[in-house]
Amino acid sequence: MKVVLRNPRRELEIEGDASVKDVLKRLDIIPETVLVIRDGELLLKTDLVTDADTIELRPVISGGSTR
């Protein structure tokens, strides 16, 4: 599967099918810090991502001054 990361934008390849939970675990990403998006839809931790899929891991932490 192709995994698109943001800030900065980059792509990774992961072999085989895996649940969202396992993908995040493999990449050492805390689930609270991202949305996992496939074809414009949010995925849940139990959803299966197949080898042919492209998913975006969209960070949700934003910062800076008194936003």
Next chain:
Amino acid sequence: MKCKVCREPAAIEIRRHHAVFCKDHFFEHMSRQVERTIHDFTMLEPGEKILLGVSGGKDSLALWDLLTDLGYEVDGVYIELGIGGEEGYSSGSLQLAEQYAKNRDLNLQVVDLATDYGYTIPEAAAETRRVACSVCGLSKRYVLNRVAHDGGYDVLVMGHNLDDEAAVLMGNTLNWNLEYIGRQRPVLPATKEGLVRKVKPLLRIAERETAAYCVLKGIDYEVDECPLVGGNTGIRMKEWLNVIESERPGTKQRFLFGFLDRVSDQFASAHQEEVELNECSNCGQPTTNELCSFCLLQGRMADRG
């Protein structure tokens, strides 16, 4: 996973509430959380003129959407900070804010720091040798209050969410900044002429939820992080809190609301003792000095060679 309300396929899980929602029941949940926060802290009264600080990011656009759907008439103000040049971060955020306002037929006022005040955030950071977030925070606080005051608004609504407030509280607690801890309230009253009341209706909502709300509602928001934010301690605080949250869901909410419900009153005196405000001799806004920090900054930027 199934929605806990209707058993239809779920769109999002919120672990700290032990809840899974479909899209529609998630929207309902968000709306109820905002409504409850407004009610519990008496944030907005009927008939008040409301201004929202809009950044083009997930929090302010989600909040504008939620408040509008709750029946509030809310104008927005966007501050063009001049970050990233003509095709850069600020102009992209502005486009998203304008697009949202246009789609929902809402009123958005734009203040351009460069045009209206003579500097951009990168210029001010370079000139003062301060971190960008510091001059940015100072500029935004001043301009937002100024626009709200001059526009006759009763209240300035901000998109600070649960993560923002928990991270600020953690930072101030780790350093025992008593004045700042005493100042951290869901409602900041207009204690002096020239100040407009500030309220934070997203207090109960984590930023993952505002982002999810925008995605599920089809609201385009600025996903990229500000390019000047590197090393910001607020983001580090959020990351550390999220490590705890992932093992103990609900920690952020218990930390913030435990403070607000049971502790914050004990710090109020630390804040009040510190507040002796005069009028800035240049702009008339409240300040502890002769010139307010914003006018000092603006003067310095005007004087640069």
